[in-house]
Amino acid sequence: QTATADKKCPNSQDVSSNKKRPRPKQDHWREARKRKKRETPEWARRKWEDVVAEMRRREELEKQFVRSKSDQRMERRIKGMIWRAMKICRSLDERAGCPPTFVNGLWAPLYEQEVFQMYKALPRPWEYFWDSSSEPAKRIYRNVETREEQETHPNPKVEELLEKARKALATNKFSFH
DSSP states (O other): OHHHHHHHOSOHHHHHHTOOOOOOOTTHHHHHHHHHHHSOOHHHHSOHHHHHHHHHHHHHHHHHHHHHHHHHHHHHHHHHHHHHHHHHHHHHHHHTTOOTTOOOGGGHHHHHHHHHHHTOSOOTTEEEEEETTSSSOEEEEEETTTOOEESSOSSHHHHHHHHHHHHHHHHOSSOOO
16 A cells, blocks of 8 residues: 555655645635725715815816906907908008008008018028017027027118008007007
């Protein structure tokens, strides 16, 4: 019998050391579930009044967001209508026989925009930025090398055209800027 036992288990000494380890508790998942039930979530600990107040606050924030987006869309539409109206005024002035050097105060911003589009590039060391602290916002030109700042365009030819637009705009009583 020992021979057969040896065939099955060549090292009978190892059999005693090969004992099964004690099983971990099978109820550990039950304990975790009980612990989880005991730990109430944050939303369950709050009072109903707090939940309602939070929902009202979020609803008000959502209304404000929708209102601001609607206002932005409306502002864009109105600005587009104003630019189209300026173009119409300009074409009517041209059809009426006004000289090409004439700039009407009603469409002076349109003329100013066209001047900037014609002369997109500034001279080499210059850059511009908007000074929003002044009312209305002004375009400020800065020499990158000397850090000198000025309100006039560095190109005198362009500044002459822009000055013409500014003078015409000053006569406009219906400015939206």
